Amino acid sequence: MLDANLTQQLKAYLVNIREPIKLVASIGDDAKSREMEKLLNDIAALSDKIAVVTGTDKRVPSFMIRRAGTDIGVRFAGLPMGHEFTSLVLALLQVGGHPSKAAQDVIDQVKNLDGDYEFETYFSLSCQNCPDVVQALNLMAVLNPRIQHTAIEGSLFQPEIEARQIMSVPTVYLNGEPFASGRMELEQIVAKIDTGATARAAEKIKNKDPFEVLVIGGGPAGAAAAIYSARKGIRTGIAAERFGGQVLDTMSIENFISVPHTEGPKLAAHLEQHVKDYDVDIMNLQAAAKLVPAKREGGLHEVVLANGATLKARTVILSTGARWRQMNVPGEDAYRNKGVTYCPHCDGPLFKGKRVAVIGGGNSGVEAAIDLAGIVAHVTLIEYDSQLRADAVLQRKLGSLPNVKIITSALTTEVKGDGSKLTSLTYKDRNHGTSHEVELEGIFVQIGLVPNTEWLKGAIGLTQRGEIEIDDRGETSQKGVFAAGDCTTVPYKQIVIAMGAGSTAALSAFDYLIRLPAEIEAEAA
Structure with a gap:
């Protein structure tokens, strides 16, 4: 199952296991069971802290990764290869006691969840969105003993897929009932369970001081804009509904100059990490609902978020990207994720x-x-x-x-x-x-795509297609408000073009700020 390259990489990771773990295998006489048995034995051979034992789970083939002497563990029904191999590696490490890199406040939030939660996630090996959901729920199961999670490879359990009429992945069930479908991050899942999380986030955001540059959107254009702004040493914030944007839904990228091949989620992770290398206030999972332009040049623009909080900034860069265009025919909404x-x-x-x-x-x-x-x-x-x-x-x-x-x-x-x-x-x-x-x-x-600009109607100039009208500097119809990427009139919707446009918008915003009259600069100080 594991080639020489994967074996070497996995062995290097497994040295980080701190606590003994058991691979509890429920297998039959079928070919997939034999593949799973070989995979588990190959893994166990790489660490003296891993042992394979026999289990009796209702799903065959499946296996549980359990911390020895405890109830801490996660289960995979099927073979977590392809995009899910990373999920397998992380599960081995985290069940084995290796700490997560998740934010401490989110970790504490998961640990404090009150209730019993049994999650089931249906995934496919070709799904690039599934690993984020599987890994988030696996981590929750490791952090909180009242949370259980089983990741199920849909193609191996067709009767189950048919019975539950699952037609898209990832699809998550909680305590036997549909919970969510589509890509979700750890924070989103926790917020959906912890009903007070949205109000707490709004309270935290509304107390922030005004930014000199506020970027709305966390795709390639937004990430580039935030980096270029922060490098100028000015107070920069970025609010994104989901960091990475449409790139997260891109399977293969082969035209990103100097990188012959990458995948959307991998590029999105690199974008986020690059932004984090700078002094940027990142506000993820925050959807913008309204733009209130400044009443005079150099004044503060306001962006009202969906949670009710308001952010203020001397300049704003809009990089909200686009989404899949719908057919807009009868029955499309009714059968979304049902075919x-x-x-x-x-x-x-x-x-x-x-x-x-x-x-x-x-x-x-x-x-x-x-x-x-x-x-x-x-x-x-x-x-x-x-x-x-x-x-x-x-x-x-x-x-x-x-x-x-x-x-x-x-x-x-x-x-x-x-x-x-x-x-x-x-x-x-x-x-x-x-x-x-x-x-x-x-x-x-x-x-095709539709720009995410409905919330901007009446605030800035938009084309009939909903694209933000910009000039060659990325400036919109409102002074101090700039835009970049797929949500604008830029003629070609490409990652590399969006990054360049984001950089242009940030440099234009900085140029706008340094040319403000002295009395306005004094007000800001």
Whole structure:
């Protein structure tokens, strides 16, 4: 199971185990059980503090990592390889007594949770969002003995997936009931359980002194803006709904200059760490709700957060990014995560052997169809235009696949289901005006992005598409308010361009500050 490189890396990590641990294996006679048995024995051979023992869990194959002589532990049902291998390594270390790098206030919050919580997380090995959820819940189970967690590889437990009608990952159950779906960080999970957390966060934020530069958004543009501002030695804050932004949902990045290949979550982690290297006040999990521009040049702008707190700043840099565009047809909302999904890499394995549709004929849509064709029974690609818009090399690959049907000049009009799961979609033939229905179990929507700017309407200039209007310096229609990245009129939505735009906006904000009249600077002091 472990190649020489992984074995060497794992052995180096396992020296950090402080307390003996047992790998309690529940295995059968199937091939996956034999793979799991070999994996666990390979791990145990790397440390004298690890032993493999036999268990009798209801899920086979599965194993529990348990601290010897205690009830502290976490369980994996399936093989935590692929993106989940890091989750396995962290679980071994943390159950073995190695301390977490999570913030101490969050650790204390988890330890003080009152109640019994049994979490179950369904993941796929190709899901890049799943590890964050699995690792967060594993850590909670290690920190608090009243919390239990089982991470379940969905493709190995199809009857369970069918019974619970799980059609997207990660999906989390708490005490047998649906709890959450999609990427979540430790702080988000804890806040969802600890109902007083939001009010405490708001109280803490509203007492902050005004910033000279306040960045809204934690994607590539926001991170670059915060770093460039902090390097100028001015008081900088960054408020982000989720640090990393849309990058967190990007599977593979091969056009980030000087880095031949990386993955979105890895790049997002590097962005956050780089910002933390500077004196930046990071306020994560904070959504902006309203911008109140300063009443005079050099005055304080106000940003009202969703939790009710207000932040003030001499300049503001808006870098709120974008999100997946929706079809906006009847049934889409009703069957989201019940067949309608937006991430083929994450959710594709859940549709093994089923019929699906991909909406969109650009690069992302065609790439999704190609990926899915190797997993599902059949893919129907539906494109509004009269021809596909993807690169020619992708179109040639798609055309060579026997289980793919391409429909152009088609407008999706409705998503249908039986009340619990999706069963079909209807589309209108734009050439002849006829309506058609396609029976299927999944729809993957890949039709571009929408800027996250609804909260800015009436405060600054926006285009009809909702993009923030900026000049070549990143300045908006309001003096002292700048913007950068995918939420703006910048013509190309690329990571490297967003970083450059964030840097430009920060330098422009600094230039604006140093040119303020002396009397305004005196007021700020």
